[in-house]
Amino acid sequence: MIDDRVDETARIVVIGAGQAGFAVCAKLRELGHPGPITLIGEEAYPPYQRPPLSKGYLLGETTEERLYFRPLSFYEERGIDLRLSTSAVRIDRATAEVVLSNGERLGYERLVLTTGARPRTLPASMGGDLDGVYCVRNLADINAMAARFSEGQRVLIVGGGYIGLEAAAVSAKLGLDVTLIEATPRILQRVASPETSGFFRELHGAHGVKLLEGAGLKSLHGRDGHVERAELADGSSIVVDFAIVGIGVQPNVELAEDAGLAIDNGIAVDIHCRTSDPNIFSAGDCASFPWRSGRIRLESVGNAIDQGEAVARMILGQSATYEAKPWFWSDQFDVKLQIAGLLSGYDTVVKRPGAAGGVSFWYYLGNKLLAVDAMNDARVYMVAKRLIDAGKSPPPEAIQDPDTDLKSLLSA
Incomplete structure (x- = not known):
């Protein structure tokens, strides 16, 4: 039988300083847990909002500081040990320790994995390693491509999901020449009805975005290492100055998998957000959980917040189960x-x-x-x-x- 009681001195370690990781730590303190909390993040920035990256931040309407959930003083005042530019390289379940990239070992009574997901990229054989080929996932990605967004530049968006359409909308608003290609017969095919796809097809067309549906990418080609042309599956070519790839994400499960935790389209958790190790929880984009008669992962801010806060309650014995109530949004034009x-x-x-x-x-x-x-x-x-x-x-x-x-x- 699992002992849900966590005493006041219990150390809680959270790996992954995104939306879910922040939600866990903030809620633990809000609920009164006085014990040590450590939040480990690979990036150099404190936890920040990601949705505005492909919208307001790219448009220059939002500053970097306004993306932060809270200033650094928030973590100091609440005694949250925020470790930035640090990664966890191994979980030693036998000793209940996390091994960090600097060699330090952190002990834990409860461990939470909020490792998120990373963009699927084009392989080098398709030109994915050329200069001028970007993904939209974090601040570094946006900062790297920001200088490319000048009027008249020719941008190719690969992928007609919400990330690709949002990037296309921002590009068009900034006066770029935008072409979006989608390999399936219609944009948003995996996540929306033909009616919703049709609505956004008309919207983008009215703003000058060239949408090519059923158009597979064969490869990107460059000169002197920089992308300059896209070759499509039908043999046609598109001249480009840079490209943004939005072809989905994959959950970051390697740390959990190496530790012997169950994996099932993500880090498998039960209705209590527990992994196959009762002392380890998971939340956010990386976690797959029971839903109706199967399992799902929800790649959304709403799920990251709700599930992260649920984990905090469960660690403190204040909640029994997590019941997902999916909601999403997208801003385009x-x-x-x-x-x-x-x-x-x-x-x-x-x-x-x-x-x-x-x-x-x-x-x-x-x-x-x-x-x-x-x-x-x-x-x-x-x-x-x-x-x-x-x-x-x-x-x-x-x-x-x-x-x-x-x-x-x-x-x-």
Whole structure:
């Protein structure tokens, strides 16, 4: 039987200083844990917001300091030992210690893995190692490419998911010549309906972005080590000044795997956010957890916060399980997309026009409401999220009827 009690002197070590890692540490202190907390981060910056990197920060509307969740004084005042520019190289479960890159060994009573995920990159054989080929994941990535964003530059975006579309939108707003290629038949194919894909296809086209769907990349080619041309699978070529690759991410599981923890499309945790070692928890992009009849990973800020805070409560014996309530968002041009729920398995999409040009798409499986995409319609999003969280499924015909008062559906 697992002993959930953690005494006041218990050392808690958190590996990974992203959104989830910050959430764990901040919530532990908020809930009153007085024992030592160490937060280990590979980057030189204190924990910061990542969504604005491909939006406001790239546009120059947000400074680096405004990205930080809290200033360094926050960690000092709360006694959180923040180790920056430091990586964990090994977990010694036999001695309950973490071995750091500087050779130091940190003991722990509870260990939390919030190691996140990293971008999938193009192999060198496809030109992925050429100068001028970038990913969008962290501050260093954005700082490295920022000088390229000048009017008239020709940028190729590889990948038509949300990261690629957000990068395309920022590039177009800054006056670049933007081409986006997506290998599958449509943008957002993995994460949205044809209706939502169509909405964003029209939006980007109206802003001058050239969208090429069903266009696989064969390779990138360069001169003097710098990318200058993209060759597509159909034999055509695109001249480029630089390229941004947004083809998904993969969870950082190597540290956990080397320690012998169970891996299943991420670091496998149970409904208590525990790994196969009862003294080790995991949260955020790297963690896969039970969902309905299977397992999922959620790559979202919302999940990182909620799961990270849940881990803190569970470590202190103040919560029993983690129940995910998925939500996401994306900003592109003048459109804010807000998503509630997960659309997996839907068989029907219901459209609801909104005020001032807004629109929403409601995903159903039979009569069960699964998810909603709301474009520039925050009111619809908030109602839809509450409906989904409560397990309520209003009839599709009520959603389609513009005279239906959505709020009334919450009490139905």
